[in-house]
Amino acid sequence: MDVHLIDGTYELFRSWFGAPGAISTSGQEVGATRGFLRSMAALLRDERVTHLGCAFDHRVESFRNELFDGYKTGEGLEPDLLAQFPLVERASRALGLVTWPMTEYEADDALAAAARKFGARQEVERVIICSPDKDLCQCVRGREVVTFDRRRKILLDEEGVRTKFGISPRSIPDYLALVGDAADGIPGIPRWGAKSASTVLAKFEHLDAIPDDPDEWGLALRGARRLAENLGAQREDAALYRDLATLRTDAPIPESLEDLRWTGPDRPALESLCEELGETALLERF
Numbered sequence: 193m194d195v196h197l198i199d200g201t202y203e204l205f206r207s208w209f210g211a212p213g214a215i216s217t218s219g220q221e222v223g224a225t226r227g228f229l230r231s232m233a234a235l236l237r238d239e240r241v242t243h244l245g246c247a248f249d250h251r252v253e254s255f256r257n258e259l260f261d262g263y264k265t266g267e268g269l270e271p272d273l274l275a276q277f278p279l280v281e282r283a284s285r286a287l288g289l290v291t292w293p294m295t296e297y298e299a300d301d302a303l304a305a306a307a308r309k310f311g312a313r314q315e316v317e318r319v320i321i322c323s324p325d326k327d328l329c330q331c332v333r334g335r336e337v338v339t340f341d342r343r344r345k346i347l348l349d350e351e352g353v354r355t356k357f358g359i360s361p362r363s364i365p366d367y368l369a370l371v372g373d374a375a376d377g378i379p380g381i382p383r384w385g386a387k388s389a390s391t392v393l394a395k396f397e398h399l400d401a402i403p404d405d406p407d408e409w410g411l412a413l414r415g416a417r418r419l420a421e422n423l424g425a426q427r428e429d430a431a432l433y434r435d436l437a438t439l440r441t442d443a444p445i446p447e448s449l450e451d452l453r454w455t456g457p458d459r460p461a462l463e464s465l466c467e468e469l470g471e472t473a474l475l476e477r478f
Contacts, residue, residue, distance in 0.1 A: 195310045195452060196235070196244040198289070199323035201299045203228050204248075204280045206343070208273050214470060221272035222469050225280045229469075232287055233477045235322075235342070236454065243310075243452040245445075246284045247302035250277065250293035254301075256436050263436060264377040286461040290452050297443040300327050304439035307331045313449055320347075327373070329353045330364035330439060358390030359397075366399045369433035370423075378433050382422045388413060399423075399430050 207227025214223040235241055252266035266274060284291040292302040303321055311319045311333065321328050324341035331337055335349045353361050370389040372380025391413055396402045403409060404424050406416040413419070423430060457478050466472045 194318045194320055195316055196241050197303045197306050197321045198246040200246040200248040202323050203231055216468050225276050225283050226469055226471050228280050229283050229474055245290040245306055245452050247292040247299035248281050249299045250295045254298045255296050262377045286458050286465045288457045290447050301440040301443040304331050305441045305443040305445045307337050308441040309445055310449055311337045330361050332361040359393045363393045363397050365434045365437040366393055368437040369430045378436055381426050381430055383418055388419055
């Protein structure tokens with residue numbers, strides 16, 4: 193069997209920017225939540241989708257904000273989007289999905305922890321993490337744990353990660369520490385870009401193994417001395433950035449594999465929600 197792990201926060205944001213706006217019976221903007229419901233209904237029509245869980249950032253802030261002041265916050269997000277955070281979790285539960293609303297951790301941590309937990313089960317042939325987020329590529333293992341961009345229909349197994357980034361999944365946190373991740377507020381190390389980071393990490397794999405002296409790199413890399421100087425001057429920062437980019441596989445996932453089996457929506461809850469959202473046509477899909 194396959195286990196599908198859904199990045200609910202990504203789905204909400206994708207719908208916020210891609211789905212038309214809509215107003216609920218109570219006067220709340222709900223277009224993104226309606227988009228989420230339609231997206232999940234399309235997924236659940238696939239008879240191969242039998243076991244799944246959906247993770248959300250219940251709030252934007254997490255324990256990582258205590259580690260680094262510059263880490264992402266909810267500042268600047270549209271109030272109408274933030275107001276749909278609890279609503280989309282309610283939608284997920286109404287669909288009958290195991291739902292993980294994360295507070296101390298992030299949704300990505302829940303997905304990483306679930307991938308590790310259920311990927312270890314012998315009866316699970318493949319764990320499919322439904323998200324294009326590059327952070328989650330660190331979870332990929334062989335062909336058994338993969339990421340899947342549902343919109344672009346791009347599946348990345350371990351070879352796919354190597355082809356795209358030039359490094360193994362294990363090096364993704366180190367890669368993000370060097371090049372930065374604007375979406376998460378990780379600044380990276382000056383002058384390090386995708387090409388230089390992948391070239392160096394393809395050989396050394398982790399930050400700690402990169403020699404201070406670029407002559408020891410044994411690589412024909414333009415600007416290597418400046419790269420080495422910048423990394424040498426910010427080794428502690430780079431280690432912090434890597435820690436921020438490393439997903440926590442010990443995030444709490446109490447459910448069993450059988451708990452993830454989808455048996456249909458919570459019909460009364462879904463009917464009530466669809467009535468509120470003005471999305472009663474969705475009920476015909478279940």
